Amino acid sequence: MLIETRAAAPPLDVPAAGEPLPPAAGAPRRRSWRSRLHAAEARTAPYAYVAPFFAIFLAFGLFPLIYTAWISLHRYRLGSRMSWIGLDNYVWLFSNPSFYNALWKTITIGVLSTVPQLAIALGLAHLLNYKLRGRTFLRVAMLMPYATSVAAATLVFALIFGRDAGLVNGLLGAVGIDPVDWRNGDWTAQIAISVIVIWRWTGYNALIYLAGMQSIPADLYKAAAMDGANRWQQFLHVTLPGLRPTILFTIVVSTIGASQLFGEPLLFGGGQANGGPANQYQTLGLFMYQQGWQFGQLGRAATVAWVMFLLIIALVLLNAWVARRRTER
Amino acid sequence: MPIRRTATAALLAGSLALTACGSSDPAPAAPGTPTEISVSLFGTFGYDEVGLFKEYEAANPGITIRYESTQGEDKYWPALQTRLASGSGVADVQGIEVARIADVVQNQADLWTDLRDTPANDAVGRYIDWKEKAATTPDGAVLGLGTDIGPMGICYRSDLLQQAGLPTDPAQLSAQMPDWNGFLALGEKFQAAAPAGAAWHDSAGGLYNAIISTQQQIYYDASGNLVYASNPAVRQAFDTAAKAGQAGLTAKLEQFLDPGWDQGFGSGRFATIACPSWMIGYIKGKAGEAGAGKWNVTSLPGGAGGNWGGSYMGIPASSPHKEEAAKLITWLTAPEQQAKVFAKVGNFPSTTQAITEVSGATDPYFNGAPIGQIFSKSATSAPVQILGPQDGVVKNAMTQALLAVETGGATPDVAWADAGKKIDNQVG
Numbered sequence: 162m163l164i165e166t167r168a169a170a171p172p173l174d175v176p177a178a179g180e181p182l183p184p185a186a187g188a189p190r191r192r193s194w195r196s197r198l199h200a201a202e203a204r205t206a207p208y209a210y211v212a213p214f215f216a217i218f219l220a221f222g223l224f225p226l227i228y229t230a231w232i233s234l235h236r237y238r239l240g241s242r243m244s245w246i247g248l249d250n251y252v253w254l255f256s257n258p259s260f261y262n263a264l265w266k267t268i269t270i271g272v273l274s275t276v277p278q279l280a281i282a283l284g285l286a287h288l289l290n291y292k293l294r295g296r297t298f299l300r301v302a303m304l305m306p307y308a309t310s311v312a313a314a315t316l317v318f319a320l321i322f323g324r325d326a327g328l329v330n331g332l333l334g335a336v337g338i339d340p341v342d343w344r345n346g347d348w349t350a351q352i353a354i355s356v357i358v359i360w361r362w363t364g365y366n367a368l369i370y371l372a373g374m375q376s377i378p379a380d381l382y383k384a385a386a387m388d389g390a391n392r393w394q395q396f397l398h399v400t401l402p403g404l405r406p407t408i409l410f411t412i413v414v415s416t417i418g419a420s421q422l423f424g425e426p427l428l429f430g431g432g433q434a435n436g437g438p439a440n441q442y443q444t445l446g447l448f449m450y451q452q453g454w455q456f457g458q459l460g461r462a463a464t465v466a467w468v469m470f471l472l473i474i475a476l477v478l479l480n481a482w483v484a485r486r487r488t489e490r
Numbered sequence: 491m492p493i494r495r496t497a498t499a500a501l502l503a504g505s506l507a508l509t510a511c512g513s514s515d516p517a518p519a520a521p522g523t524p525t526e527i528s529v530s531l532f533g534t535f536g537y538d539e540v541g542l543f544k545e546y547e548a549a550n551p552g553i554t555i556r557y558e559s560t561q562g563e564d565k566y567w568p569a570l571q572t573r574l575a576s577g578s579g580v581a582d583v584q585g586i587e588v589a590r591i592a593d594v595v596q597n598q599a600d601l602w603t604d605l606r607d608t609p610a611n612d613a614v615g616r617y618i619d620w621k622e623k624a625a626t627t628p629d630g631a632v633l634g635l636g637t638d639i640g641p642m643g644i645c646y647r648s649d650l651l652q653q654a655g656l657p658t659d660p661a662q663l664s665a666q667m668p669d670w671n672g673f674l675a676l677g678e679k680f681q682a683a684a685p686a687g688a689a690w691h692d693s694a695g696g697l698y699n700a701i702i703s704t705q706q707q708i709y710y711d712a713s714g715n716l717v718y719a720s721n722p723a724v725r726q727a728f729d730t731a732a733k734a735g736q737a738g739l740t741a742k743l744e745q746f747l748d749p750g751w752d753q754g755f756g757s758g759r760f761a762t763i764a765c766p767s768w769m770i771g772y773i774k775g776k777a778g779e780a781g782a783g784k785w786n787v788t789s790l791p792g793g794a795g796g797n798w799g800g801s802y803m804g805i806p807a808s809s810p811h812k813e814e815a816a817k818l819i820t821w822l823t824a825p826e827q828q829a830k831v832f833a834k835v836g837n838f839p840s841t842t843q844a845i846t847e848v849s850g851a852t853d854p855y856f857n858g859a860p861i862g863q864i865f866s867k868s869a870t871s872a873p874v875q876i877l878g879p880q881d882g883v884v885k886n887a888m889t890q891a892l893l894a895v896e897t898g899g900a901t902p903d904v905a906w907a908d909a910g911k912k913i914d915n916q917v918g
Contacts, residue, residue, distance in 0.1 A: 239568060239571040239572070239575070240571040240574055240575055240593075240597065240598055240601070241575075241597060253915075257915060258911070259912065259915065316749075319749050320749050323749055323750050323753075324742075324750055325687075325750050325753065325754070325757065325759055326750070326753055326757070342742065342897055344744075344748060345742065345744075345893065345897035345899070346897070347899070430747060431744070431746065431747025431748060431749070432562065432564070432747065433564075433747055435886070435890055438744070438890045438891070438893035438894040438897065438899060439890075439894045439899045439900065439908075441899075453568075454564075454568040455564065455886075456883060456916055457568065457571065458916075
């Protein structure tokens with residue numbers, strides 16, 4: 162994105178033809194000596210630079226988006242032709258308890274994973290912001306889960322949360338708790354999936370927080386320490402206010418990520434889109450995948466995709482609104 | 491060989507002239523012209539494992555076979571569907587699972603080659619009765635040649651049964667389970683004296699699939715109506731499996747998807763499992779060398795015949811090598827090749843001749859069990875199942891509902907009602 166803004170900036174310096182020249186400016190007179198070709202190039206080149214992005218965005222962003230909307234107005238079974246059914250798919254979706262179940266599960270797993278994840282990340286970043294021995298090593302180590310493939314991580318976690326020979330049940334057994342059937346329970350499965358998400362994304366968010374913290378002037382900490390504030394008080398009264406924009410950014414990104422959660426619940430269930438026997442961890446992403454590729458109902462899957470898209474837009478707008486209100490206040 | 495090929499080519503040319511249709515198919519390759527046939531299958535058909543592709547290439551100079559396989563059928567089929575719809579990227583030979591064959595026959599006849607117009611026509615008559623019927627449209631077009639079938643048995647851990655004081659001999663065990671209730675009664679007996687951590691059966695879903703596999707009419711009636719809800723056989727199978735789950739006779743391990751299920755074969759988490767013939771190879775793979783001699787096989791309760799699974803190979807209508815592809819699948823599914831595949835990977839043959847041929851087979855891994863006899867008896871006494879395009883959806887809803895019952899998430903009535911709602915919502 163940086164490249165585009167830079168490339169798009171120059172035309173602003175070039176006064177449009179016919180515009181009266183600012184009297185004090187000496188440069189424009191020299192500019193008129195330039196060849197017309199050069200001027201034209203200066204005017205058009207930025208658009209040429211940004212063109213690849215927009216061409217690719219048109220082909221792989223905008224077109225699929227609009228075509229998906231078109232498909233969602235059809236009955237389209239995998240392996241057959243499309244037939245127009247208007248808004249029937251939307252009626253089907255909004256009168257379908259499975260959709261509301263998936264929506265609810267997306268929210269609960271989203272909260273279960275995002276809240277602890279951001280809290281832990283904040284704490285970790287705060288600790289890493291102090292001068293520690295082996296700080297670089299710790300920072301790199303924190304990012305390792307993020308560099309691990311979702312598939313590999315989830316398959317390992319599925320074993321860790323196994324009922325008969327899993328590590329978690331082994332540890333629980335050591336303190337006298339009966340084995341838990343993680344994958345078939347309702348909340349247990351959601352917790353297990355949230356743990357995978359938390360494990361994977363905490364380090365990533367911690368690094369973003371760390372970067373934000375380093376832009377907070379050290380003087381503030383020194384001053385606070387001089388006033389007798391301990392580390393916890395410094396965290397509350399210096400770090401948190403200074404980090405507000407960063408925190409908002411991570412909340413937005415995590416919320417979008419949570420609403421699209423797909424790989425973890427899919428692979429946790431063994432690659433099936435049911436999301437457990439009672440659909441107890443079927444997220445909207447899984448619900449969409451199940452419609453399209455398990456049941457072959459592409460029209461319905463497209464409908465789910467569009468409703469998800471609108472939901473995410475609504476979430477982002479809500480976030481932006483909250484953020485604006487907070488900064489105004 | 492060249493003579494026969496010219497003869498069939500002439501025959502084909504003749505039939506084309508007779509029907510006088512402006513077919514856009516390219517002329518069949520002249521003898522000796524190098525031809526590449528692409529074959530796209532899923533899971534383990536066994537042809538590559540037995541070396542049959544190489545054997546065919548060696549016997550037919552000029553033919554090369556490009557083979558690819560997708561591990562999961564649930565990934566393979568949607569990908570194939572998108573390619574069929576776009577008309578490009580399909581192989582000359584494509585595998586079709588039995589759960590999809592009704593969809594192919596009822597909804598996609600125009601996308602597949604009618605094998606009656608190809609050299610594969612001679613092969614259609616060599617199967618057990620129901621196998622090719624399922625791949626034939628009401629107009630009589632044959633869209634696939636059968637590969638294997640899944641005749642049913644019960645596999646069991648003789649070491650666990652012995653520890654619980656139950657008979658370990660297949661015949662004696664079979665005598666103690668005259669029907670599915672007898673099977674559950676035996677399970678109660680086992681559970682009372684079983685080693686710690688061992689359940690009688692692996693999953694309620696697996697038990698349900700075994701019971702339902704013996705039925706002729708399952709989810710659809712003969713005229714193609716969805717009748718699962720009113721079919722007493724379905725409800726009975728569901729209730730029996732749910733009862734076993736509620737009574738704690740199952741290990742509550744979801745088949746194929748729960749990593750604990752795979753581990754259970756070796757660790758002795760369950761003593762019995764519904765055993766289509768292809769499960770033989772699966773058990774060997776999962777229980778490994780350490781499991782040799784621990785397992786055994788017997789027939790279904792009451793000696794009932796049943797079928798679970800099996801596949802076909804078809805030729806997409808867009809294939810430019812129909813003639814050569816048809817010859818290849820005819821050879822691959824011939825009795826001699828089916829017997830070889832059975833000996834190596836355990837896929838049970840579907841041609842009558844090969845079934846007779848393998849009926850004497852025994853398996854040392856399974857305590858020398860007469861697997862040939864058990865499975866061929868089950869295959870020949872199995873009913874002609876009525877298949878439907880949405881069988882997979884209904885079956886999935888049923889096994890999920892049963893998993894919810896056995897893991898304590900729902901009562902059988904609630905789970906049954908939920909499954910019904912899901913199916914209506916999906917199929918409607």
